[in-house]
Amino acid sequence: MKSSKRVSLHFSLLSILATGLMLFNQVSVAKDVSTQEAWNIISTGTTIIDVRTAEEFAAGHIEGAINIPFEQIVNGVEKIGLKNDASIVLYCRSGRRSGLADEALIQAGFTHSVNAGGYEALATTKP
Missing domain, CATH: 3.40.250.10 (Rhodanese-like domain)
Incomplete structure (x- = not known):
């Protein structure tokens, strides 16, 4: 895998993780x-x-x-x-x-x- 594709894949995974954490953060807790x-x-x-x-x-x-x-x-x-x-x-x-x-x-x-x-x-x- 080329270096730029690897960086792009890592960036995409980090974006998905960050989005998930933001959604979780908005959920109320008891x-x-x-x-x-x-x-x-x-x-x-x-x-x-x-x-x-x-x-x-x-x-x-x-x-x-x-x-x-x-x-x-x-x-x-x-x-x-x-x-x-x-x-x-x-x-x-x-x-x-x-x-x-x-x-x-x-x-x-x-x-x-x-x-x-x-x-x-x-x-x-x-x-």
């Missing part, structure tokens, strides 16, 4: 927030969603929270009429399931959801 940040968001009148099971929710939950199990989050928020730009605070027992729910919402085009972590931490820091 946002975890501290309990204090979560309460600040909640104080603005956001939708609070508990993504634990119905049994866990029945045993105790944040006042005003809606229970939508994490596996059903996208269909659940659409069913209750939330738009893609709705402000949503998610929580579960430890933050794992709410993180998965946050990722699912982001993939579905929601732009203002956050993972507040675990119920106990959130409940014990309520202002």
Whole structure:
């Protein structure tokens, strides 16, 4: 292969890689927030969603929270009429399931959801 063709091939590959990285960079990622940040968001009148099971929710939950199990989050928020730009605070027992729910919402085009972590931490820091 001639030197100029090799340089052209390398340049083309680098261009493809750079384009891919720019596209990846524009994809939203889940946002975890501290309990204090979560309460600040909640104080603005956001939708609070508990993504634990119905049994866990029945045993105790944040006042005003809606229970939508994490596996059903996208269909659940659409069913209750939330738009893609709705402000949503998610929580579960430890933050794992709410993180998965946050990722699912982001993939579905929601732009203002956050993972507040675990119920106990959130409940014990309520202002």
